[in-house]
Amino acid sequence: SQQGEEDPQALSIQEGENATMNCSYKTSINNLQWYRQNSGRGLVHLILIRSNEREKHSGRLRVTLDTSKKSSSLLITASRAADTASYFCATDGNAGNMLTFGGGTRLMVKP
Amino acid sequence: DTAVSQTPKYLVTQMGNDKSIKCEQNLGHDTMYWYKQDSKKFLKIMFSYNNKELIINETVPNRFSPKSPDKAHLNLHINSLELGDSAVYFCASSPRPSAPLHFGNGTRLTVT
Numbered sequence: 001s002q003q004g005e006e007d008p009q010a011l012s013i014q015e016g017e018n019a020t021m022n023c024s025y026k027t028s029i030n031n032l033q034w035y036r037q038n039s040g041r042g043l044v045h046l047i048l049i050r051s052n053e054r055e056k057h058s059g060r061l062r063v064t065l066d067t068s069k070k071s072s073s074l075l076i077t078a079s080r081a082a083d084t085a086s087y088f089c090a091t092d093g094n095a096g097n098m099l100t101f102g103g104g105t106r107l108m109v110k111p
Numbered sequence: 112d113t114a115v116s117q118t119p120k121y122l123v124t125q126m127g128n129d130k131s132i133k134c135e136q137n138l139g140h141d142t143m144y145w146y147k148q149d150s151k152k153f154l155k156i157m158f159s160y161n162n163k164e165l166i167i168n169e170t171v172p173n174r175f176s177p178k179s180p181d182k183a184h185l186n187l188h189i190n191s192l193e194l195g196d197s198a199v200y201f202c203a204s205s206p207r208p209s210a211p212l213h214f215g216n217g218t219r220l221t222v223t
Contacts, residue, residue: 031209045213
């Protein structure tokens with residue numbers, strides 16, 4: 001099964017609203033990362049949060065990490081139509097520290 | 112310049128054939144990977160290759176084999192293709208394990 005699982009699987013909002021996506025994982029980690037994938041393209045790294053960090057910001061992105069609950073959230077504030085994409089979390093808690101991805105949240109931002 | 116490039120972008124072939132997908136990165140990274148993304152968008156790690164050390168996801172059939180002629184290249188060979196191999200295959204690289212990945216744009220493989 002996937003190490004990370006995102007929730008919800010799909011999210012539809014209006015431009016200007018905030019979007020929150022959640023990720024749960026199963027094993028201990030060194031870091032957790034969020035990626036974005038536009039249709040027909042490869043994934044693009046957004047932000048990395050280490051296991052000893054609780055919150056991190058990058059522009060309109062805010063990531064939180066709760067290692068006691070083995071969960072993370074990605075908040076996109078003041079969403080734009082261009083934010084429409086799939087968002088994935090990835091963790092490194094396995095042999096060889098290979099990143100394992102969840103199934104992603106498909107975000108649609110309506111103009 | 113594209114950082115991680117893979118070819119071909121599309122590959123259509125028949126069951127039983129053998130095919131290869133090429134991947135090159137010009138980032139100077141030490142670690143390269145292959146991922147498989149199925150029709151439901153789930154991404155599964157297949158291989159990691161770092162300093163000539165190959166780490167294989169044990170669930171990957173041995174019909175799949177990575178080959179790295181040098182640090183900048185990690186090609187994927189697939190023997191005896193099956194219908195279930197149809198997916199998008201992504202190559203990625205990173206400076207070290209657990210570091211952020213740089214992905215190629217994928218190869219859509221269709222087995223008929």
